[in-house]
Amino acid sequence: MTADIAIHDAYVLTVDDRNRLYERGTVLIEDGRITDVRSSQNDDADIAAARVIDGEGTLVMPGLVNAHTHLELTPLIGAFSDLDLMEMMSGMTAIFGHIAEGEYDYLTEAGYELAALNFLAGGVTTVNSMDVRPSAGAETFGEAGLRGFFGMALSDLFWDVPVDEQFARARRFIDEYHDTYDGRIRATIDPHDDWSCTRNLWERTADLAAEYPDLLVHTHLLELEESNTMARANGAEDSLALIDDVGLLDDRLVAAHFRLADNEDIRRTADANASVAHCPSIFAYWNTNGDVQWTPVPELRAAGVDVGLGIDDHYWHDSYSMFGEARQARLAANLKRSAGQYDSMELVRMLTIEGAEALDVGDEIGSLEPGKRADVILLDVEQPKFTPLTNIPAQVANNAAPADVETVIVDGNVLMQDGEVKTMDAEAVRDRVETAVDRFESETDWKLGIGVSEPPGAMDVARDLPKRGPAQLLGRLAFQSVRDKFLF
Numbered sequence: 001m002t003a004d005i006a007i008h009d010a011y012v013l014t015v016d017d018r019n020r021l022y023e024r025g026t027v028l029i030e031d032g033r034i035t036d037v038r039s040s041q042n043d044d045a046d047i048a049a050a051r052v053i054d055g056e057g058t059l060v061m062p063g064l065v066n067a068h069t070h071l072e073l074t075p076l077i078g079a080f081s082d083l084d085l086m087e088m089m090s091g092m093t094a095i096f097g098h099i100a101e102g103e104y105d106y107l108t109e110a111g112y113e114l115a116a117l118n119f120l121a122g123g124v125t126t127v128n129s130m131d132v133r134p135s136a137g138a139e140t141f142g143e144a145g146l147r148g149f150f151g152m153a154l155s156d157l158f159w160d161v162p163v164d165e166q167f168a169r170a171r172r173f174i175d176e177y178h179d180t181y182d183g184r185i186r187a188t189i190d191p192h193d194d195w196s197c198t199r200n201l202w203e204r205t206a207d208l209a210a211e212y213p214d215l216l217v218h219t220h221l222l223e224l225e226e227s228n229t230m231a232r233a234n235g236a237e238d239s240l241a242l243i244d245d246v247g248l249l250d251d252r253l254v255a256a257h258f259r260l261a262d263n264e265d266i267r268r269t270a271d272a273n274a275s276v277a278h279c280p281s282i283f284a285y286w287n288t289n290g291d292v293q294w295t296p297v298p299e300l301r302a303a304g305v306d307v308g309l310g311i312d313d314h315y316w317h318d319s320y321s322m323f324g325e326a327r328q329a330r331l332a333a334n335l336k337r338s339a340g341q342y343d344s345m346e347l348v349r350m351l352t353i354e355g356a357e358a359l360d361v362g363d364e365i366g367s368l369e370p371g372k373r374a375d376v377i378l379l380d381v382e383q384p385k386f387t388p389l390t391n392i393p394a395q396v397a398n399n400a401a402p403a404d405v406e407t408v409i410v411d412g413n414v415l416m417q418d419g420e421v422k423t424m425d426a427e428a429v430r431d432r433v434e435t436a437v438d439r440f441e442s443e444t445d446w447k448l449g450i451g452v453s454e455p456p457g458a459m460d461v462a463r464d465l466p467k468r469g470p471a472q473l474l475g476r477l478a479f480q481s482v483r484d485k486f487l488f
Helices: 083-100 105-122 135-144 161-175 199-211 225-234 239-244 263-272 279-287 297-302 320-336 344-351 353-358 391-397 426-443 458-464 468-487
Strands: 002-013 021-030 031-041 048-054 060-062 063-069 123-129 147-154 185-191 218-220 254-258 275-278 307-311 378-379 405-410 414-416 445-447 453-456
Touching: 002 063, 002 378, 002 458, 048 185, 063 254, 063 307, 063 320, 063 353, 105 123, 105 135, 105 405, 105 414, 105 426, 105 445, 105 468, 123 218, 135 147, 135 161, 135 185, 135 344, 147 161, 147 218, 147 405, 161 185, 161 199, 185 199, 199 239, 218 239, 225 239, 239 263, 239 445, 275 353, 297 307, 297 353, 297 378, 297 405, 307 344, 307 353, 320 344, 320 391, 344 353
Parallel strands: 002 048, 002 060, 063 123, 123 147, 147 185, 185 218, 218 254, 254 275, 275 307
Antiparallel strands: 002 021, 021 031, 060 378, 378 405, 405 414, 445 453
């Protein structure tokens, strides 16, 4: 028996349809694919393989899938954490307005590098990212050996870039980057959300999606109370009705958040075979109302909707940990409802195979099974924190952290081994990020230091915000709110 990579005598959590767990298991990889997963044999250490990994004291499991994220502002981790919600939103919107206009490329390029480095080191092998100018992200993640879905955010009520220009950029990005880097990098079509897009933009998005029938449509849906209000301003009964009206409520749709979904929304989503990305930390951190509904993930999963986990804007809550999202999903749901909303294996599946299925690649990645692409991570579980090693799924969902990941394999290529990243120069990335943040600070009124993060003053931020789009957005919402008051 031969293989390119043989991992033997490890705990192996397959996350297959039976959730098989081997106390002493072997995983064989050849030509980028898993060829065998089985109990270890006494002579497995002597398998004729180009690379033999002694898995004793490690847990082998599928790479993690970050089903919804934004990456460009990664260097500003720590900058937003202690602001109030309005400071954070206005400061962030002003910065994104500049990025949309082609500024701060040095910051966003460094951001993609820093995100790729940290997600790789933390066992995240696939990301689904919506950004303003994603070309550098596709290149960075592709060259690092990672798997990624990237798309350009489209909105006519969020920034002031002409819509024709936005769609031209999106087409260029798709044509240049879709299905590149041996198929690991794929393009998506990304209308930003259901509260900052007009019906015209949704219709143009549907036309673009018809031109590229193999691409996912990635957006934010039912995230805010304003979601259905804007849908009514767009001439639809509610948010999902608008998406359905334009022909986008189908199995290509990946909807982030879905926080305010009701039973009818769940039914329509399940009937359409659309998917959801649940991002618990961002809302646990920035929740404006303790009484607001929490994403009905148990009901979505019970209805057959694929639900993955996403970390969203990790620089808003200072965490790269996808393991942390699993824990937060459990804690927030239990606090909002009652204990026992999930069992641990459900959370592990949402981190891996269900995230892959939400991105329509569950037949390729997300579990350790013969024939699948070899996206595999090894965790060091021979540590006091994992002692005694009982209930491994619970340890993964409640206790594991990025620092526990010691080896990362994507498409059969070892990207990190024994904690050393092979495909990126970590020190060079750190230097470029620090230089970029110094330049950003010198070019703006932000103050960023080891003990402080101070945004520009409110008047400076107001002058810096996009004007036409947001003004139309607020006007539409205000007008529709008045209409709703008198009609209902």
